[in-house]
Amino acid sequence: MERHLISLLRCPLRTCQFKQIHSLIITNCPSLVPVLLRALLGSSLIGYARKVFDKIPQPGHVLYNSLISSYTKLSLHKEAVRAFVLMHGGNVRLSCFTPPSVIKSCSSLLADDVGKQLHCLVVNYGLDSNVYVQTSLMDFYSKIGDLGSARKVFDGILVKDPVTYNSLISGYSRAREVVAARELFDSMTDKTVVSWNAMISCYANNGEFHEGLKIFERMLDSKCSPNEFTVVTLLSICAKLGDLEMGLRVKKYIDDNCLRVNKIVSTAILEMYVKCGAVDEARQEFDRMDDKDIVAWSAMIAGYAQNGRAIEALELFECMRSEHMKPNDVTLVSVSSACAQLASVEVSERIGLYIEGLDLVSNPYVASALLTMYSKCGSVSKARQLFSKLTRKDLACWNSMIGGLAVNGFAEDAIDHYEKMKEAGVEPDDITFVELLIGCTHAGLVELGLELFERMKSEHGLTPKIEHCSCIVDLYCRSGRLKEAYDFISRMEEKPNAVIWGTLLAAARTHTNIELAKTSVEKLLEQEPENAGNYVQFSNINASMGKWREASKVRNLMKCKSIQKPAAYSWIEMEDKVHKFLVGDTSHPATDEVYSIVDTLTVQSTWTVCDLESHLEFG
DNA sequence: ATAGGGTTAG
Incomplete structure (x- = not known):
């Protein structure tokens, strides 16, 4: 009987079968309860297992270990910590098998205090020389961002395996300590594929894309073969760089080496195409995928939206819904942004009603995308209504609302929101000021705009970017204060760009200030010799000054440089x-x-x- | 221990 039950418990079982065996055990051989418990834990029936556990009179450290490690594996981290507290309070002996799970749960919970207490406990019990305990502690410190302590634990580990190194490398990566990560990586004698991947992703996540690619080249030179993780990271680098050529090389590597193309790999390929502007290729990759999960749909819809193909984005969204795929917050952000591009009141309000009905506006990404959508099609009142309902307003939400008000002519209201935002404890950033300055420009509030420009520097310690300067130039220009605009440009710290000269040029022409127009267009030609529009402008201005010879020279110049003006539809x-x-x-x-x-x-x-x-x- | 999708401006 007993032997029979044990072998039964080794099979995969349903809950009802467990119940039958359970009753047999209680009536015939209670000593098998721990075996039952472990079988339940193995089948992830944690609730049932816990009930069985609670009936055991004095569970020893082995059973506690099983329970706690199951909680951790199932990401029930709080339960894991609670069970440990119970264990420790019950004076159950502590073995080196228990702390790694609890500490891991503390890392996931970012429970600084509990984790540190565990560290003390571990030292007191003399368990801190166990490599599993040490690795979990190191991982804990690296996850809570205390790399100094992580390093101390690391240095205390006598026999380090690659996993130990890899863990600390990714810790440094998360903490943006790229140099430290690299030093550790270089000091490794036996690098595994994970080490290479971790180093590449460290550079990728910290914006050093070319360094990441260099590590890849070195990886190819060494005898380590890249895997799926490697190519996904590389593809994301190509996406961020917009480097289609490199992206295609990675794609070729995948094909040539028959790497398994799972969902994540295909989505990464799709995303690489999207970010390189190759939307149709992205769509081909999308159509090839047989198992599309929601991420692929969202990526493709975003791909259309980000490349100005709003109608296709919305079409794909409809297609997705007809396949009974449930959109999530990420999908809806792209859908809103596509609607914003269409600037159609009807479509926006319909989609807006739908999204607000889904109750996803608690997500700030969704909220700010919706606010922009309403504002772009002029439904400021809808935007206001939504904004007042929001309980979680992040910086982007405030900026969207401020921008919406500003661009629709409610400059004072926008400034009012800027004050409210500060009261709410949200610190404005450079985008906030771009929005505010645009508002002042639209409303012709020159002095107020200049005041905000000063406050941006003095009150918020922000360094004006070229965009802000561009707004100030626009502010002067639209009020016809061309001299001041020109003086401002001359005083600018950064080199004025084409947008700025273009603004001045447009203003100079509307106010028929031919000399200033000429100066601006010459600067424009200097900066953008490939832009056909500038030659046209140059020629027109000279023509209007009666300098026909100058004007016609341009045509030849354009022919020489084989510049063509794109058709303006x-x-x-x-x-x-x-x-x-x-x-x-x-x-x-x-x-x-x-x-x-x-x-x-x-x-x-x-x-x-x-x-x-x-x-x-x-x- | 390493991997995929999103908002705000110009």
């Missing part, structure tokens, strides 16, 4: 179709009708200089 969206037109275009099916209306419009309006210029042809 006008387009309009009607119902769900986009109609686009080029100058002199007669390809539209309703051309006759279109031109007859254009003719009447032309008669109605008076030609302006700008209109005429836009009809000049070059190249």
